[in-house]
Amino acid sequence: MKYKKLPRHPLGFFPTPIVEAKRLSAHLNGPRIFIKRDDHTGLAFGGNKTRKLEYLIGDALLHGCDTVITGGAAQSNHCRQTAAAAVASGLKCHLVLGGKAPKTPSGNLLLDYLFGAEIHWTGILRKGEKIPEISQDLMTQGKKPYIVPYGGSNIIGAAAFVEATREVCIQLENLEESVSHIVFPSSSGGTQAGLIVGKRICDQDFNLIGIDIDKDHSGDSSYQEHIFKLAKATAEALEVEIDIQLSDINIRSEYVGGGYGVVGEAERYAIKIVAETEGILLDPVYTGRAMAGLIDIIKSGEVSRNDTVLFWHTGGTPALFAYAQDLI
Numbered sequence: 001m002k003y004k005k006l007p008r009h010p011l012g013f014f015p016t017p018i019v020e021a022k023r024l025s026a027h028l029n030g031p032r033i034f035i036k037r038d039d040h041t042g043l044a045f046g047g048n049k050t051r052k053l054e055y056l057i058g059d060a061l062l063h064g065c066d067t068v069i070t071g072g073a074a075q076s077n078h079c080r081q082t083a084a085a086a087v088a089s090g091l092k093c094h095l096v097l098g099g100k101a102p103k104t105p106s107g108n109l110l111l112d113y114l115f116g117a118e119i120h121w122t123g124i125l126r127k128g129e130k131i132p133e134i135s136q137d138l139m140t141q142g143k144k145p146y147i148v149p150y151g152g153s154n155i156i157g158a159a160a161f162v163e164a165t166r167e168v169c170i171q172l173e174n175l176e177e178s179v180s181h182i183v184f185p186s187s188s189g190g191t192q193a194g195l196i197v198g199k200r201i202c203d204q205d206f207n208l209i210g211i212d213i214d215k216d217h218s219g220d221s222s223y224q225e226h227i228f229k230l231a232k233a234t235a236e237a238l239e240v241e242i243d244i245q246l247s248d249i250n251i252r253s254e255y256v257g258g259g260y261g262v263v264g265e266a267e268r269y270a271i272k273i274v275a276e277t278e279g280i281l282l283d284p285v286y287t288g289r290a291m292a293g294l295i296d297i298i299k300s301g302e303v304s305r306n307d308t309v310l311f312w313h314t315g316g317t318p319a320l321f322a323y324a325q326d327l328i
């Protein structure tokens, strides 16, 4: 299906590899498992936000902006990649982070400092709630700020995952493989919305299973609705006519455990098992939880040995170093 292409500013290395995790499959006595290595997107230790930022920074440059501003948790992968993307594009970066400045920054936050990002601490607000205010201040100082939304999840960010879906479809075709399920962590919705639209554009019939990692929006229907609306708006912006239903958004909220960024036994086990069987590092907040979800889905029989799963490794590994006490 033909669709409109948005301006893209190269920042990463694409396509990212797909590897088969044979020892993990055997260990779980489960289906074949492929892993899409978006932990290797190339920008500052990688991650799925690099994809979105190629389009978001593309848009910022198109609008002649000189500063980008975004927000998230102190260990936000999105903020770390935005800080690096800004440097690589000659832009200044302001980050609006939840919590307060620690004595010694570690993990992603350490990298934010190395990239020279200006950090604004906002206490309990960890979703960039103060961005409009700070953006206003920057404008009065004569700057031209570009607001990158929380998680990079707007139409432009989601469009990057339409491209990512196409990338995977081409790779699988070249490998002469097909998958029945794609499993990935879901948090601000851009990844999932893009995958849904991409699946339809590429005319695929795999099942998309988003593992919700944030308790804030588990249990109510608002997150599912948010993804639904974003997917529809993205399809419209790309000028494709596809019929998307609310029921197309498969989001699992039963794995949120102790909430955002709280590592429990299930995440610890998932991270260890993948490290020990494949030599691949997952992260404590997103992919560790998504893999814990996949392991449970395999155990429950929902995915059988005759299926083939693509697990989307969306990155996040620098946070491992900030979670040492929870992982051993």
Ligand SMILES: *Cc1c(COP(=O)(O)O)cnc(C)c1O
Residues within 6 Å of the ligand: 047, 048, 049, 077, 078, 151, 153, 185, 186, 187, 188, 189, 190, 191, 192, 283, 286, 287, 314, 315, 316, 317
């Ligand atoms: C942001 C992020 C996600 C979630 O992607 P959304 O598009 O926000 O749903 C998953 N994994 C990692 C490592 C991330 O940083």
